[in-house]
Amino acid sequence: MKPNTIARRSFLKKTAAAVATAISLSIAQYAPLANAADKLGYPEKEDLKFGFIKLTDMAPLAVAYEKGYFEDEGLYVQLEAQANWKVLLDRVIDGQLDGAHMLAGQPIAATIGYGTKADVITPISMDLNGNAITVSNKTWEAMKSHVEMDGDKPKHPISAAALKPVVESYKDAGKPFKMGMVFPVSTHNYELRYWLAAGGLNPGYYAPHKGDSSGTLDADVLLSVTPPPQMPATMEAGTIEGYCVGEPWNQQAVFKGIGVPVISDNSIQKNNPEKVFGLREDFYEKYPNTTIRIVKAMIRAAHWLDAENNKNRPEAVKILSQPNYVGADYKVIANSMTGTFEYEKGDKRSEPDFNVFFRYNATYPYYSDAIWYMTQMRRWGQISEHKPDAWYKDMAAKVYRPDIYKKAVAELVADGVFKKEDFAEVYNTDGYRGVQDDFMDGIPYDGSKPNEYIDSMKIGLKGETKL
Amino acid sequence: MNPLKWAIIEPFYKLIIGEDRKGQINTIVKMVGLPLAGILIFLLLWQGAASNIQTSLGQFPGPVQTYEQFQALSEEADAEALKEQEFYQRQEERNAARVAKDPDYEPRVREYTGPPTFFDQIGRSLITVMSGFILASIIAIPIGIVIGLSSNAYAAVNPLIQVFKPVSPLAWLPLVTMVVSAMYVTDDPMFDKAFLNSMFTVLLCCLWPTIINTAAGVATVTQDLKNVSQVLSLSWWTHVRKIVLPCSIPMMFTGLRISLGIAWMVLIAAEMLAQNPGLGKFVWDEFQNGSSDSLGRIMAAVIVIGIVGFFLDRGMLVLQKAVSWDKSADIR
Numbered sequence: 001m002k003p004n005t006i007a008r009r010s011f012l013k014k015t016a017a018a019v020a021t022a023i024s025l026s027i028a029q030y031a032p033l034a035n036a037a038d039k040l041g042y043p044e045k046e047d048l049k050f051g052f053i054k055l056t057d058m059a060p061l062a063v064a065y066e067k068g069y070f071e072d073e074g075l076y077v078q079l080e081a082q083a084n085w086k087v088l089l090d091r092v093i094d095g096q097l098d099g100a101h102m103l104a105g106q107p108i109a110a111t112i113g114y115g116t117k118a119d120v121i122t123p124i125s126m127d128l129n130g131n132a133i134t135v136s137n138k139t140w141e142a143m144k145s146h147v148e149m150d151g152d153k154p155k156h157p158i159s160a161a162a163l164k165p166v167v168e169s170y171k172d173a174g175k176p177f178k179m180g181m182v183f184p185v186s187t188h189n190y191e192l193r194y195w196l197a198a199g200g201l202n203p204g205y206y207a208p209h210k211g212d213s214s215g216t217l218d219a220d221v222l223l224s225v226t227p228p229p230q231m232p233a234t235m236e237a238g239t240i241e242g243y244c245v246g247e248p249w250n251q252q253a254v255f256k257g258i259g260v261p262v263i264s265d266n267s268i269q270k271n272n273p274e275k276v277f278g279l280r281e282d283f284y285e286k287y288p289n290t291t292i293r294i295v296k297a298m299i300r301a302a303h304w305l306d307a308e309n310n311k312n313r314p315e316a317v318k319i320l321s322q323p324n325y326v327g328a329d330y331k332v333i334a335n336s337m338t339g340t341f342e343y344e345k346g347d348k349r350s351e352p353d354f355n356v357f358f359r360y361n362a363t364y365p366y367y368s369d370a371i372w373y374m375t376q377m378r379r380w381g382q383i384s385e386h387k388p389d390a391w392y393k394d395m396a397a398k399v400y401r402p403d404i405y406k407k408a409v410a411e412l413v414a415d416g417v418f419k420k421e422d423f424a425e426v427y428n429t430d431g432y433r434g435v436q437d438d439f440m441d442g443i444p445y446d447g448s449k450p451n452e453y454i455d456s457m458k459i460g461l462k463g464e465t466k467l
Numbered sequence: 468m469n470p471l472k473w474a475i476i477e478p479f480y481k482l483i484i485g486e487d488r489k490g491q492i493n494t495i496v497k498m499v500g501l502p503l504a505g506i507l508i509f510l511l512l513w514q515g516a517a518s519n520i521q522t523s524l525g526q527f528p529g530p531v532q533t534y535e536q537f538q539a540l541s542e543e544a545d546a547e548a549l550k551e552q553e554f555y556q557r558q559e560e561r562n563a564a565r566v567a568k569d570p571d572y573e574p575r576v577r578e579y580t581g582p583p584t585f586f587d588q589i590g591r592s593l594i595t596v597m598s599g600f601i602l603a604s605i606i607a608i609p610i611g612i613v614i615g616l617s618s619n620a621y622a623a624v625n626p627l628i629q630v631f632k633p634v635s636p637l638a639w640l641p642l643v644t645m646v647v648s649a650m651y652v653t654d655d656p657m658f659d660k661a662f663l664n665s666m667f668t669v670l671l672c673c674l675w676p677t678i679i680n681t682a683a684g685v686a687t688v689t690q691d692l693k694n695v696s697q698v699l700s701l702s703w704w705t706h707v708r709k710i711v712l713p714c715s716i717p718m719m720f721t722g723l724r725i726s727l728g729i730a731w732m733v734l735i736a737a738e739m740l741a742q743n744p745g746l747g748k749f750v751w752d753e754f755q756n757g758s759s760d761s762l763g764r765i766m767a768a769v770i771v772i773g774i775v776g777f778f779l780d781r782g783m784l785v786l787q788k789a790v791s792w793d794k795s796a797d798i799r
Contacts, residue, residue: 042569047577053756065580071557074565078580081752083742096660133469229755236523255521321541323764325583327756443545 040411043074043290046180051082051091051100052167054229054326055246056337057275059316060357062325073293081324084227085183092278093118099294100280105185105373110156111399112374114185114208114382118203119281122294123404124304125365126275128356131188131265132250132341134196135163135242136235140260140344144164153347157267157440160199167201167220180226180234182217187274189223190376191265192244197459198268200439205381207467215380217467224237235259245272247336247355248328249412255332266353270438271360273369284404295343295408299363300417306358313338359438365405367431368447370396377449386464392450402431474498533770536763537783544584551579561780583744589771592734592745595662596779599669600730602721607674611681611722612707615715621682634673636668636733640741641738643667660744665734672733673726684715727783733775746772 048070052058059447061079063071070077082100084089089106091097093116107120135143146162148155170177181189184206193203204219216222226234231243236258243249244265253259265272277298284291294297304312315336320326326333335342341351356362371392377383409426412418420427437444445453471480478498482491510530520527528536555576562574583591614621647663688711696706738747752766753761 042565042572046575068557071561074561075559076577076580080584081742081755083751087742096648229757232523232757258523321758322582323752323756323758327752327758327761329758 006072009025017344036148040292040407041289043293044287045098045290046074047076047078048098048174048290049078049080049096051080051088051097052325053067053085053088053227054081054102054250054328055101055130055275055334056320056326056333056355057130057246058325059305059320059337059355060126060195060298060301061101061277062319063304063316063336066299066319067301067304069297069300070294073297075290075293079324082447085186089116089120089278092120092280095280098283099277099279101211102276103186104369105187105190105377106183106272107276107278107399108370108373108395109185109377112377112383112395119398120275120278121281121284121401121404122278122365123284123291123401123408124277124298125273125369126277126298126357126363127143128271128274128360128362129264129353130274130336130355131191131244131246132261133192133242133244133263133265134231134235134250134253134259134261136238136240136259137257139166139241140262142169143262154344156263156343156349158262159440160196160201161452162199163196164246165202171220176222177220178222178224178240180231180240180245182228182231183225183243184213185373185377185382187265187272187373188244188246189215189274190373190380191268192223193380194266195244195263195440196440197457200459202459203380205461205467207255207384209384210467215382217381220381230257232256248326248332251332251335251342252328254335254342256347257345261341262343264341264351264354266351268440269436270300271353271356271362271428273366273372286400291404292411295405296412299358299408299412303358303418306356306362310352312340356427361425361429364403364426364429365400365402366429366433366447367393367400367402368433368436370400370444371447372445373452377446377456378450378454379462381467386448386451387467389449389451393448400431402426415417485629522762524757526760526761528766532763533766536760537767537770539760540764540767542583546585547581547584550581550624554579554581554640563771583770585749588744588746588749589775592738592747593775595665595738595743595745596669596727596730596734598662600673600727601732602666603670603673603726603730604677606670606679607677607726608719611719612711612715613677614678615682615685616707616711628675628678631671632679634672636693636737637740639668639671640664640737643671661741664741665737665743665745668737669730669734673730676725676729677719680725681715681719684718685711687718688714693752711736716790717787720783720790724780724783724787727779728776731772731779733794 035310050059050061065077066078080097081092082097085103085106088097089102089110091099092102093110102120102122104122104125109115109124110118110120127245143158143162143166144154148160167177172372179192181192183189196203201220202218203221203223204214204216206215207217214224224240226240228245230250231240231245231249232252234240235243235253236256239433242259242262250261254261265274277292277294279294306314314334320333320337321328321330334352335348336354339350339352339354341354342348353359373381374392374395378387380440406411407424409418410425413420413423432447435444435446439445441458443453443456454460461467475498478494479719479772482488482495493668514529514531517527517529519533558577562572562576563571566574609625618676644664647660647667651660651663692710692714696710701709730749734745735747735750737743738745739751740747742748750765753764753768
């Protein structure tokens, strides 16, 4: 189906809704939204296969399946764990998967052509937060003397400045200091880099135009890719000294006694956007009803996960600990999912927002979130050249599709599952969160002015610089 | 086919009827006692070693934990079967509801969308390995016959065989995956791509022993037989059918048996690497899960992989013995 057909159809829909509104104004406040003429059609494709990586933030998919939300939409979904982020993306692009739990940076990078070029879109964001940075016991011992103490416990958040002397001692000894992240365009890569740079360490640059995809040019700390579930084992083997990864792989390090998480990503940026649900643009064009129904089911799942102060979380943890989902032990997953996080063994702290699935409009695909990722891609050289602000906005609008999200919300309201007030922000936002000043280094971010933000970073490429 | 003459039963029967008691006891000890002793010693060594290996996921699983995990896997399969039933029931209701609303709708019964159980994975691996192996044999046997008959053809093909034979399945896999993805484009696929990827990888790795052994078998046809064929002026096809095939079948089966062994090993590796459904994926998933049960479950899978491999080999051995001329030859 051509996009203009869709536009025409949605125009007709809107007209119909407007007429209906005029007629039924006197009946009930929300009656027009439940109008039969406005009803979403049956799904065009009913058998679907979605991929995911074994991480707790795939929960909305597992919950939508186990609670029957997909089936309520007439969708028969198979969920399949994937080996790593690259395989997952490739399989979405070549059609083996209809959609997947993705790193927010993946659809963006695919669209702008960093790595594999393909038109991948995201109609819904899957969660906020959920990552942490862990260092090995050895590194923690060396770092500890530089960490500010609060009584007998370290004062959080811990800055990478405490790591700096350790990295320098490695440099003096002529050894590289290595850390792991999960994918070149992963949130984890940008978060780890953000943390290191905020503490005065350079994590290195990418230079794709020169064929350099290792991201270690001028680096103080060498970052390399390791799939999430292998992180603890890789650190245990001594290949890396620390890593940034999603749960449960930080808590796993604590349980195994091999490392110490030093900071959760909520402390690097409060309520930072994390995973998204990604699918091909032509999938949406071909199967619009199916896509909207997928989003409906996932919004319900996200809502269930956060409902009534996380009261469903223990049940969610039980679902996730099944071997076909995350599969780690219940107690490991529960540690972060039920509102606490254990740092150094025994140092368990309350982190009610360690994983957010619905609160704070977590599911809405904000353009400004997409642009933040692109500012980091530019900062570290993955976008090798200066681009005007308009380019960032255009790209964000190409990838992030609140239009699909809004249709799903309208359907959910029409179905009577939610009230319009539950999504007040959705009806009012222009897609930009406004100025965010909750980053650990205090630099404010305004999504409508990406270049200004890029230029305000101490470490990183800025302006017209090209490596 | 007198069951009393079966190798497993005969010594016991003879022992009971009192025929050569000492000889029978010897036979029984050799046949049952020694293998049992071997297994017992292995289990003890395993238990001993396991209790000394402390991994970050807990103690290395011994025979007892492995058995427990095997039971847990069976229970999970039962629970999944129950969920499957409910799934079909819900689907029926939903289909009925939709037909009531929308009479044009043709309901379709979908297969269960839940995760495959351990036993599904075993079945899937078996189907994949047999498909790859049979397809490879269909290709390899004719090639083997042709190059066995003609020394010129042999000289032409041999370098290729020698080069491709040692290639690891893990090297073939990326090529196969890319080619299948590019070539196999259809909206309504009969086979899923993961199946084809595993199957072609298996095929590419288990062609060679069959080709080489078939060719060698064909080459063993004696000059006398060739002369007879010439004197009778048999057509090429009759010559192959009446003289070459019967002579080369024993060798051919030797090749097939090696091929099947390779196929099974290759398949598990391919499944692990490409995350294609099957036992290999089961092992890799469990490794990634890193739960305290994972190692026990992997060990259970290892034992099953071994036992399946053993039965595949035995099956081929029985076939090989059946087609072998020299029944007195000790094939093992």
